[in-house]
Amino acid sequence: MLYFSILFFLMTPDRAWEAMAKENQMLASRLQYEVTLKENPQNDLANIGWFLTFTGQGPTVELLEAMKTVLGRVPEGAPAAEFVLVWMQAVREYIPDFEESIAEYLLSPVDHRIDNGSYLILKNQHLRQLAKLRGDESLYERAISEAQTLNKWLFAPRVGQYAIPDFHKKWPNLDWQSATEVHSLTGTVVPPPQVNGPGILYAVTQFQTAKKQQMRLRFFSYQNAVLFLNGKTLYTHKLREDMGPAIVSFSFQAPSGTNELTVKTTQTSKRNGHFQIQLDSESELTVLEPTAPKYRLSDEHIPIEFETTGLEHFLMDLEGTELATSGLCRFLKSLTYLRKKDYEPALNLLEELFEEYPNSQIIGGQLVHLYLDGLPFLPEDRQIGKAYAALERLYQSGQMFPENKLLLASILIQARQTKDAVFLLRELIEENPGYCGALELLLALSEQEKLLDIKTEITQKLQLLGEDHPWAQKTLLKQAKREGDMEEIKRLLANLKELYPWGPYESEYFERNNQYLKAIESLQKHMKYSPESTYYPYTISKYHRMRSSYQEQYQWLEKTLAKDPTHHWSLKDIVNIDLYHGKKEQAMKRLDNYLALVPHDATFRQMRSHLQGETYFEPYRVDTSEVIAEAAGKARSIGADSELLLDQMMVRIFPDGSQMRYIHLVTRVLTKKGVDRESEVQLPPYAEILELRTIKQDGSIYYPEDIQNKNTISLSSLSVGDFIDEEHIEYVPPAFYDQDGLDGNMSFIFQGVDRIYHHSECVLIYPEGLDLQFLEKNFPGEVEKTTRNGLVYARWLTKDMPPLIPEPAMPNPGQIMPKISFTYQTDWHEIRDFFMHITATKMKPSQALKAKAREWVEMYPDPRERAQFMYREICDAIEPENQFYRNINLTWDLKAGNATLLLTALYNLADLPANLVFSRTRAFENTILDAPYPDLFFRAFIQLHLPDETLLLDANRKYLKFGHISPDFFGAKALILDPKREPVDFIPVQGPQYEPVSASYRLVIQQDGSLFGWGEESFDGFLASKLYTRYQEMSQPERIKQVEAGVNERFPESRIKNVILDEEPKPGSFTISYDFDVENWTEIDSHTLEIPYPLPKSPLKEHYSSLATRNYPVEIKSPILNQAHLILHAPEGFKWDFDNRSFQLETEFGSYQLEISTNTDKELEIKRVYQLPYQQIGLEKYPDFQTFCQDILDAEQLTFKAVKN
Template identity: 25%
Template structure:
């Protein structure tokens, strides 16, 4: 009788359970979320009636395992019964393995997984292969932890590999890679080679890269290898690496690491390989990379996997129609990683992309949401295995959302949540804890939940809590090896020696064949120098994994050089899987062997090999120098050192130290000064300063190298001139990354004292420091190439004067490669640039003497604009800066389906409303829900999920997901330097806006403040220059006017009683800037304290003696309309009495002069950062018997930048009316215009302060 195949079980579920699901869960608008309970009840009833019928029992067992409402207590028995009735059912075998794995029975789990693979090879239904793929992942996850049966299990898997039957290409490849790893552990290279060929992996490939100059932008560019049918021997990488040869990688195995060799940076790599097929037809290509990739077949672009923008799987199966013969396959990989991995395998088409799920374009089938519960688990499990965490999360979202989901589905959802790239660390941990908590309530026997939670505890820094959790789990599941190995690592992290040893011993006893516990035990023996135990454990390690270096390490310790050399060669052959390198440890072992033998030629060969393979060559260069010096070849050592330093000295501070110590040769040595001489010269000069301390020497030399890296020498000498100066100089903090050359105190009596070093103290104490003493500090820093300007350089800005400190000698020198034509940006009264040429370098020098402290002016623009300073740059354009921003953001907006649903739910479907209306909906959601943070470059999806991040980034991201085109802008503010030189300055464009594109209309939107109306442009941004973060870095001007005005209206009704008391009824209407400020302030005040604080902090300042009576705040939380403050207050006596008159001064005064004109004159430009747009109407109602005398004349003033003041007063029927209008825009006031502006402010204050006399009876 033919055994029941897997399709039968699936059909049963589809007809009995899913039919119910279709009416209960899918009947409401197509929602795929299953209720589960009614369907499961149906399956239970049917199995109860037909207990011996596999067609009833199998669906019931799978339903208990996977359906919502499944009972964990019934699952084991149900699956055992199903297995008895239908022992050859693929689905049951896999589900049983999964159930046993979840409940701590690894032996049965392993056997069941393997049986599922075997059965799947006999079943032609495509879902059987997917079961096999999931089961193989289960085998891999179990590793060698099952105490028994591992060897037998792999024996069965080898039989399946030799006769894969119906397994599709995905299952075959998964099986092959698993067996390849096992063969490597066994040291069976012949089997590794055979599997490599059978998988369809190329034995040889050509590799070139990384192309630049940017890491990720190159994915959109077409570099020459894309167009060249036959590659050239060398290519210009368009980076500091220059021209590099195409490398040929020939090794065993399928994976290739593309970045081996010099460079050490990310960018765009190309890999080319040739595959020959005997017959024309359809083939499946497996492409595995965690990076953005493009696939070219015979020069034709076949597939684009832009992982920068979409959460593509790490593993994709791409169907190809190929003719018979050879085909050139080129893969372009773009990444930030310096050594990306790539796997390409080509084989005859299987069902990895068939069964009706795949389109002709090769759509991944597991991206569809299946209705069958087992199928749903399989697809999510496979998505995880193929590196599609987001896809898996989407498949599991319905289960993760219900507390009645099965523990099986919840634990998978927790695993997915643990790795979800669209959620921040804290959010991931919270979600895992939630899901595991629900799973534990559904199933009390889940051992792995303790491991997951302990991992989270440990990541949070709560090792003791993690230990307690695992110890509790180990008592419940004492035979679970992973619990003990995890405990051992945690014990060791706490230095709990006896507990560590005990946990390792238990793990070894439980699983004698497992590698991990033995490796851990050996490391403990090495640490204790128990070499007899190390020797025995080393052989145990090697029996378990032939790739380990335990034996080599033992032979090296024993100085058995001959045997060590043999072992090193064996490891080299075993580890050279892709031809890119044979493990640096192998070369280092060869070097150690040659050193032990005193074999200079052998040492040189090992060092040369290491240098050829390392991406960072400087360790090898150091070793070469050491070898040359040991051989007495000092000149050769010096040449080697100079060659390495010339390439990238800034990356190799250790080589500087060698040069300085051995050859007394450091590129900055010629620029060092003698501090004692500087001090003597200063004392002789007789120059005197009044400050508590002065900087006698402020001296910096920057040496820029060919690759843009640099070495920086700084030498400072201060003189303490008072006790205050002594306090300031008594403790010295070494700058991060600095190598301190000199730190000492020069006493007035000629003694020189070294600092006190106190263990654990972050600063160095300078002893016996007194007024008149000098403090000298000298250090060197080594800086990498600029991330902003990868083909150039830019020094930091050196200032020759300060508002706080006097500089007696201020000197700056920049040494650059000749021919780079540095551009100097000088500000203020900077010293003249002195240029000279020294060998192959150009030297720029500036010197200033006696720089007295400048007098700060309140309200001035940034001192960067006028303080004497210089900065040197090369190839540092604004386009370069924008490209740096674009590259940093290239993978920060990766689409997240969950965020896309949110965006569409908020904005509404396209066409449902005008684009700007949809954009406003998104804007409102962002400012109301996203807590503003300053991380511009983080993942936008993670910001959405955390509801915390950069609001402009989130708005731009959601707009894109909602189909609303937009660009990011970076803009200057009014406070920024208005000049725009050819040299870029990253600090000037500090504001991020979003520009919504609506047809021909482009509308900048500021998205910073929660109380800011949509479309409002803050005054400090209006009319300012901006850069569009696009490929062309277009420059533009922000609108000079905002869609929302900043007008503040104050309407006052004042009633004055006969004896001088008064009541005021005030309505303030705020728009724009003042509405934003008021809303921000008011929302911070508790409602219970709002009235008294408003009265004390605001009303009492408007009119002396005012006491708040009533307060009504309207539209506080509606940012789209004006904010209205309506309040009343009383004054017991208004004004002052003068004879028979009551004299009234200014009410609600503007007081411009104290704000804008506090100085008589200015040397530097003033910044009006908070302007005025005010319309005040004061209507005074006088009691009967009171009458106003002569009124002030009308006045109108205008001044700089459109400033205006208008004042008028007129009699009314029962009193008088004052109208006052004030306009002071946000602006810059140049020193020459300041006197006029100050006079305007003072005159305006005088005019509004004119008194009005009210005659009394």
């Protein structure tokens, strides 16, 4: 039959497709297809093409009849049957009695010889829907029994927490004794609430076969997954790390007897580790009740053969024929990609077709749908722009399909072009008063824009669709609920409960009429068909409460929590009932169980704290009145606007990673500026306020007017000399990057830079068995530890800590101030895995990127040459932006972002092993408390492994030299994102330890004392790349202005005449040259000329040693290498009268060299170099450093004399 179809299409030019796709002549196309169908009514391509001619008008009666015609013409399971069912799936809701209209087809027995899994699932879904609409329990049971999906699973407790790196680890010790059973009737297996959260899931099921046989498995998942059969690896699905189809099919050989299928899958959020498995066998198989697995999982592979079925297989069979290249086949191929969620090849095909058929309504409509659905590898604004451009073109063609007009209206609404959108929607409804999509969109717009006349009009049109139109009745019900029209709600519910016998409308109808027993009976009757749903038991519990049947309510709440221990409202209700009956311990146990699964829920954490009856903070709470009384005899902070009399934080740390933070601050306001600054109090979200008040100097107290649900609170009646008393508790969930530990982001500082800290106190409270790691820096005393009721109280306290007075060139105050932090149950392996996970999700390469990498491999066989080319090609193409975690395909497409992830992915694709390295500068490292905490790393490098060396590359900026990283990072801690290596290392010295700055001048003194000069300045490394980018973006006048400002610091009143940039700069270097002149630069008498030292004096003394004495060390934060060269020409008729000299200093702080010589009588040459490494100079060494800087300054106290020839 296939051969005949091909032959017929080859013999008859596909005029039908051309008429549809090129000319938008649907009727003409339909007639052409009917000619083919007369010859062969079962021709799949002709049937699909014929059906497509009805699709542009939307979900019409004609479209429904066309679908029924196709289903009646072709054999069951044929590609055309699959296609029309797939197409109608998107519009079935708008067609009244859709399933009933094809009931005869749905009720026909399934032919088990059909191997089209997609078709079988679709037909089964529609059969279930028909059973629900009829309220036919036996039919529903039949549909369940005919489904080929595996629905009974056992889930082990979740393991790991960083989905992608943890996916590649083995987890042999799973706790199957605590497993949870899932029985899904929908075909899609959703993980149970007990495994909520990110990590790795294991699920197992068993099935029995009578004989050894070939089986076909169809798998759907958006996650990484591995399927094991009897412990052996069957298939690996890596959709979290690679782009591709979400649905795959393959066949394998299954032994006779009981078989065990295990799924290992990632879960990145909540319960999104869902999957679907359809299993088709030659002979009947029996799905068993799942039990704990008997097989140990291994890497041994079972051979599989990837397969295609249905329409996809049909199109694949055409490959190599002339028909395969036809427009219709390519269009259908794009739709099969969409069906598998494989968006990149679908987009490529549709864009190619739309270019070939630029006015095609049917192709353009599908392409616009794809753009608007969102593509992760294309920028969102570009997708919307492309969608609008395509629709504008289709609109201007004058033959726009209603479906495409609807899409255009939706884009116009997004663009706030309401008037144009209303015009289009009205036009659509005028042409077809029952056009549901247009009615829906216009009703939503009328609500949004408060267009009452339009809302009334659309409501009337919905009513005209009749009471047997389910979609219209549901839409009217939503509208009635928005308006609060109780009588209309009841009327619509009465009708909808007849249209949907198994829907929620019957129970809601009885509820609205206060018939709670009938509502309960309705829910109990239907809940067996949704065994995993908590809607039924919880709603039943509510109805029992309304009946005042509290014992029954309690029982149904327990049933709800048995299905879902994380059901928020059930837990709240049952805890309140427990407390009402005095069962406090039981209520607290329920909360503990819940918080073990949902530790980030601050509401229940707060409730749990309150039930305890007292806080953990009582032993160290401070009385505000005592603080204020004590402050009367203390010195005030000089020059400060306010001061902290009390700064107290107490942290209760729980083993699950959550915390309660108690904060008590007492502030004294010292100035009017302080009043303005302190009158607005910022609180963390969801903080529980214990006290917030203004205490006047006479003892009177004022409270804010409103503190409910606010993060910023204004204090009333605040004046100079008043006190602010603030006390609150914050409930902090576990960090998103560590589910059971950390902190490290919390540092308590005991000193300020502008005011006295009178009382600073931090108390950490934690269970005795918890291994808490303290981090301290510069704390002047010892931690005080006590134990109470199994809790350790660790207390740090300082009194009257004077402010830190800043000094020039001192280290960052963070290196000096006393501070403490802590960490627990976290190590560097976990932080590395966290980074590996979040970077891997952004590094899924498109086929375009893969092709580019293959091209570069062929172009550059030598690995180093290839690596260098790719570094330049990528880094120089990407405009740096603060978008490190942008999807690499978007970075490449936009040519903007951070090139690091993109280049790392491309190196690996181009057979150049590379991994990420996260680090920070040494200077920053000295300021922090070094905890395993992600935010302490702010720079990413690429570690490139070449055959004979390993290099670190900096891809954060353009125009850097290959292999160059800033010396500021040498020796700093590095986090290696490579699971085969230890996570922590140090940045090695790689290349020069200095980034030199060089200046060269040639100066000519004129006879009138004016100066003509030429200068050139050169920079290397990171600064060079920044300057190159900045000057490239400037206009020539802007460059002159910028350079003139700098030259005037050296040669006052200079005028720049020209600025020249290096036309072909080397990467990592920047050179700028310029001409300038200065009028009246010096005075010349008839016999002599004297000029001071013409180079800018060394700034070392001014920057680093200007203070006679210091309280803090000197820090040279970056290595300094400054080179200067100057040639000075005497005026005409003069010669230099100066003896050559040389001066050198070599000290522990650095070196200095000055060479002055007269090359000729008229030419004086000066060379100067000074070099200082990164260092901190302690107080004991400061006098020697002063001497070093002064010696340099003394060496430059020179005057140059020229005399008349």
